[in-house]
Amino acid sequence: MKLSVIGCGYLGAVHAASMASLGHTVVGIDVDEIKIAKLSAGEAPFHEPGFSDILRAGLDSGRLTFSTDFANAADADVxxxxxxxxxxxxxxxxxxxxxxxxxxxxxxxxKPGSLVAGKSTVPVGTAARLAEIVKPTGARLAWNPEFLREGFAVKDTVDPDRLVYGVDEATRDADVAILDSVYASILDRETPRLVMDYATAELVKISANSFLATKISFINAMAEIAEVTGADVTMLADAIGHDARIGRRFLNAGVGFGGGCLPKDIRAFTARAEELGRGESLAFLKQVDEINLRRRQHVVDLVVDSFDGIVHNHRVAVLGLAFKPDSDDIRDSPALDVAVRLNGLGADVISYDPEAMANAARMHPQLSFADSMEQALEGAEAVVVVTEWKQFKSLDPVETAAKVARAVVFDGRNIFNPEAWRAAGWAYTGMGR
Known part of the structure; x- marks a missing residue:
C-alpha cells in the first residue's frame, strides 16, 4: 500500500521505516528540514536499537522517502x-x-476514500473533533494508538502485542478492512486485534500509561516505607510479583520514571478528567506524579548527607543521563535531573552516559561530561548510578574501588548486589533496601 506518516520524530520515523520493512511504500512528512535531510541520508536523529538498519534498508529499497512537502502525501491510501x-x-x-x-x-x-489514522496520544474526544474536519474531503478518520517501548520500538511496531482500531461505527467495515491491509503480515501471526469506538481507543493508550506509572510509583512508595522500617523493597517486589494478579514487571524501585510519555500523559489525563467534570476519578494520579518526582530529590539528599550536608566542591560521578537504557532520550529524565540538582548545589559533578551526553550537553551546558565511564569514576568521592545501562550493571566492585577516591555508591536503580559491594569495602545505599 501507499502510506504517509505525518511527523518524523521518534514515533513517526520508527513507524515509517517499520511500515516500509513490511513492504509498503511510505513517505515521511515533517516540517523540520534538518530532520528530513538526516533521515533522507540514512542518519538516525535519535538512538534506537535496530532503527538505523531498517531506515537504510527502506531507503535503499526505494520504498521509503522523506519530504517537507505535504503534497507528496497526496496519493497515499493511509x-x-x-x-x-x-x-x-x-x-x-x-x-x-x-x-x-x-x-x-x-x-x-x-482524496475520497483515503484513511487518516491517528497514532499520537491525545485527550479523549480529540478523534471525534478531527473526524469532522476530515469528513468534507471524502476521507475518513480512525484512531490507531501505538504502544512503543523505547529501546524496543522497532520490535513493538512490527511485532506488537496487540493492534487497536478506533473507528466510526458508520464506516466500521471499510476502515477495518484498510487497516487490516496495512497490518496484514502482523495479523497473519495471529496478533490480537481489537476494534472499538474513538473514545475507547484514545483511552486505551492513556490508561495503559497511567497504570504503568501507578505501578512504578506504588513500589517507590513501598521503598519509602522500607527505608524507615529496615525492609528490603526488592525482596518485597519479588514476593508480591509472584501473585499472577500483580506480576513482577514495573515493580523496580528507584529514582522513578521519566521520558516523553508517562509523566506528561498522566498529567494530561488528570487535566482532561477535570475538564470532563470527573477530576476526582483521577485525583490519585497527582500523588503518583508527586511520589515519582520526590524520588529524585531523595537521591540528591542521600548524596548530600554522605558529605555531612555540604556537597560543595566534592567530586560526584553520575552514571546515566537518559531516562532509560538503550535510549538517548533525556525528556523528563530522573537521571539528568539528579545531575543538575547536584551541580546546582555546588558539587563537582562529572556525568557519563553511553548515548545521551550530546543531548544533555545541549540542554544543560553547565554540566561536565566524561569521555568514558572510567574517566567519570576516576577520583570520585561518590558514585551515583541513575540509568541501568548494561555496562553499569557489570561493574566490578573491587576494580571500581581502585579507581575512586572514596568508595561510596548510591544505587539509584537497585542493579547491584549489596553484599558484594559492601564486601569490597563500599558504603552501599540502594533504594528501599
Missing part, C-alpha cells in the same frame, strides 16, 4: 499522524498544536 503531544506550558494538559497543524496541512491533499 495517512498516519505521529506528531508529538507535549505538555502545555501554561497547564498540565496536552498541547495539540502539532496534531491540529498536521491535520490542517493534510486536508488539502486528502
Amino acid at each position: 495517512h498516519f499522524i505521529g506528531v508529538g503531544t507535549p505538555q502545555r506550558k501554561d497547564s498540565a494538559g496536552a498541547d495539540l498544536t502539532y496534531v491540529d497543524a498536521s491535520i490542517d496541512s493534510l486536508v488539502p491533499h486528502l
